[in-house]
Amino acid sequence: MNLKAFIQDMKDMMKKNYKVLLLVLLLAFASCSFTSKTFDDTDKDKLLIQVVTYVLQSGHFDPIxxxxxxxxxxxxxxxxxxxxxxxxxxxxxxxxxxxxxxxxxxxxxxxxxxxxxxxxxxxxxxxxxxxxxxxxxxxxxxxxxxxxxxxxxxxxxxxxxxxxxxxxxxxxxxxxxxxxxxxxxxxxxxxxxxxxxxxxxxxxxxxxxxxxxxxxxxxxxxxxxxxxxxxxxxxxxxxxxxxxxxFDPHTYYLAPKGKEDFDTQMSGKLEGIGARLTKRMDYIKIVELISGGPAWRSQLLEVEDVILKVKQEDEEVGIDIVGMRISDAVKYIKGPKGTKVTLTIKKVDGTIKDVTIVRDVVELGETYAKASIVEKDDRKFGIINLPRFYVDFEDYKNLNAANDVRKEIERLKADGMEGLILDLRNNGGGSLPAVVDMAGLFIKEGPVVQVRSTGAPKEVLRDRDESISWDGPLVILVNELSASASEIMAAAMQDYKRAIVIGSKQTYGKGTVQNVYNLNNLVRNNTSGDLGALAFTTQKYYRINGGSVQLEGVKSDVQVPGRFSFIEVGEKEKENPLPYDEIDPADYKTWDSYFDYDTAINKSKERLSNNSQLKLIEENAKWVKSQIDETEFSLNYETYKKQLEANEEEAKRFDAISDYKTNLTFLPTGFEKQLFESDTTNLQEKRERWYQNLSKDVYVEEAVNVLEDLKMAYSIKKVAKVKD
Structure with missing residues (x-):
């Protein structure tokens, strides 16, 4: 789960309940007659322990x-x-x-x-x-x-x-x-x-x-x-x-300096290479490449790459960051716009490479929804890529993911779209109101997600707008890194039988909601200095069928192998995750349409069982897993070198994965064609690169095949219905 998406989850879900939570905590502390003067003014650590433990025991969803x-x-x-x-x-x-x-x-x-x-x-x-x-x-x-x-x-x-x-x-x-x-x-x-x-x-x-x-x-x-x-x-x-x-993997303390960094993240700009990092054991690992950022544009880095060394452009030798705290490692990786940084990367397959990136200001606006026309033979389809469920709380009506997706749908419809692909792969989540509004683009009205707080009745979040932006064939693409809000969207469309979900065996599996709370708000007459903030889990959300996505994620209707198929990623990999559970289902009716989903799913499974590209991807995933499991390395240079060369040679066997080419053509919408004419932001260049990647995407290719099957079934059933 990435930080920005996590922030949105916390803000959205706690907006209604924040005042109630604050009141409960303040009353609880007031009953204790607690002030910082209870201790010596310099004993900030003891004060912090008292505040943190009390907040967790009083406000955490499942206090231990x-x-x-x-x-x-x-x-x-x-x-x-x-x-x-x-x-x-x-x-x-x-x-x-x-x-x-x-x-x-x-x-x-x-x-x-x-x-x-x-x-x-x-x-x-x-x-x-x-x-x-x-x-x-x-x-x-x-x-x-x-x-x-x-x-x-x-x-x-x-x-x-x-x-x-x-x-x-x-x-x-x-x-x-x-x-x-x-x-x-x-x-x-x-x-x-x-x-x-x-x-x-x-x-x-x-x-x-x-x-x-x-x-x-x-x-x-x-x-x-x-x-x-x-x-x-x-x-x-x-x-x-x-x-x-x-208490759980998404509860963490933000020290005063960490809180400043957190607020900087919220400002919408990051100066550096445009990658989000995490630390696992002694290694700094890439968990997300920000769309449009320098690392993303370079096409040299990938999620799960490990950074071993960092070298500045004026240095001959890089700094070994293995064992560093992540905040310290980031100091070397970040830097002013226009400067170069060389990273020594250990790829997922075990190969080691030097990658040079030119730092830049990363606008988080690059993570907004984008669309393309997909042409196959004489038919037109549409694809919308959504990296996260973003929202501007100060201007929700004008800037939110649901509104932008609605606009892209209208533009695709104007260009003759016959079926739509919603690409939620690598989407780490975000705003729940945006999820509810976006689900409403595809259904008439009804529940989208259920939310439960400790000691409170469940709350059902509903789409109440009966208008529908798209009632045609719909496919949703997901993978192991699709989390939180994207899981809610995929689950809702799956439960309504409104869309066919294609992707990994299961998605990330984060079914919890967090709130960031300023600890200084709970201390009267605080003379001990800034106490920082605490992010803690306050709620869990559930599918409308009553099941949780916690740990289990969303299981795709059509499961396809991916690079992470055999690697432990997601909530299950975390320490102390909250358990899976179920609640009563919401009252909802499945989508009333002429689409034959079962037949389309079976046809897709049959096609994919004979797909050589997917078989190669699966072989690569198994090999990658074997490389990760190998933890013993020779300190004899000759042996070490032979193993490196063997890994590089084996990796070449999978070069064909990136050489794959579909028979699909990707074009800008009529709206974006006009933007290209007065382009001052390299929009056309960014889109053409995206089209190039899509043209090699076997998953998008199969999504189009499924849309064709749904369209055909729709036409046949509709004619039969009219004759009856």
Missing amino acids: KLNDSFSEELFSDYIEQIDPVKRYFYKSDFKEFEKYKTEIDDQLKAFDITFFNVVHNRMMQRIEESKAIYKEVLSTPFDYSIDETFDTDYDKIDFVSNKAEMKERWRKQLKFSTLSNYDDIYQQEQQAKKKNPSYTMKTAVEIEKEAREATLKSINVYFNDNIDDLTREDWFSTYVNAIVEE
Whole structure:
């Protein structure tokens, strides 16, 4: 679930209930006669613990008990968060910490932060010790002829027992990091020799030394510019986040600085490469490419790519960001418009590449709905791509996804559209009112989604507008990254039998709604400083048939393999997700039409079972999964290089996926043709690139086939009905 979509979910769903929630929390705090003066004015941490735990217990959709079980989970998760690769703490440290394993809940109830203080103080000590260790390790050459391996699955290893073992752990991790530097330099030397036969290549000893120095520079920067800059408040924010994330994966704490970044995201502009990132274990991973942004335009980056290093245009060597906090890594990736940044990327298939991106200002307006005419033989269809369910709360009537989709439908109809594809792939969600309004474009009236809050009766959100913008054949495309609001839309159209859903086995599976709350609002006479904000889950939403999309997602009518078919993505992958459940269905009637959905679905399944392109995509997905499962790597350069080359060779087998070509033609609507004539925003260039990608899209090709089947069935049944 991406941040912008998450923001919209929170704002929309809580708009009605926000005042009620605020009143409940304020009354609860008033009954406690709580002010910041209860504590010493400098004891901000204890105040923060008191406020956060009370808000969660009072306002969270499914508050969990602060007991020994909670304490044990928090203990394990917090230690893992601050030392995920076990390169700081010793077994003796862990054993010392363990005496608090079942006491943290009691400390939280008493606003006691002893556990944090003990762990934090030891962490500061171990960090200082590690600086001496890594410098000592990197002062000695690595021998890449030795047959030894390094395992990146840190769950398999335990904490070390002594300093000798700690040094050995650092040695292997640093050797693994330096190995890619060694290979980069060696490749550069070979290229130089190839261009100029008289060039004298560096020796293996010189290359090893240069690679090791590059690693030293990188890790020095990591400690000096990041770790050493972290304040106690930063570390305590990590602890608070560990606490709140035990409630569910979409509940998190925004420290004052984090809240500022959050507000910047809301401003609508991002300066950088246009990619949203997350951290999984020790790695920074791309979770979304913003449509129209530099990374998206480059066609060089993909969702699930891992960023290993970042190099500025005036630097010779990149900074290794493996192990960095995501906020620190972003500092290196972001930058002024027009500057270049080179990212060393580990692709999903295991291959490693350097990608150079020119930074730019990313206008989130590029995520608005866009449409194209699709021509096949003598027929015209339409496709509307919707990256998210956006809305401007200050100007809802003029700027919201539903209104824009309605306009695109009218333009497509004016150009002779006979069937419509609504592309919700990679759509992370957004505004619920926009979902309800958009569903209303395709049905006469009726319920669209059900919402439930703890201790309150369910609320049914309905389309009350009897007008219909499109009553013809409709196909909705989804994938594993279609989440939240896009799941509601697909589910509603599926339940009404209004559309055929084509895509992944199931969508993302996020069925919860969050609210962002300013914690300072709950403290009277606050003299302790800014407490930040808390995002927490307040509601769950359900399909009109009573089922939840939580964990289960929306199962496509026609299931097709995709790149992530065998990779664990979505809500199920998260820690502490809320469970799946069901409520009573809403009162609704399925769509009354002449479309033969069952026949169209069966025909589609039959076609796809013999589709060579989809078989290749499925083979690629299985191979990608095997690469992800491989966590043990050789530290012998020859073996390492052979494995890299084998991966690159195997990856070539799947180049045919991007070479695929459909027999479809994509054209601008008449409305956009006029815009092209006075184009000052490179709109035509952006659209032509989109058309080019669509022309290679096997899923769009099948969606058009299904529209043809529905159109044919509609014509036959309508004629038969008239004769009867």
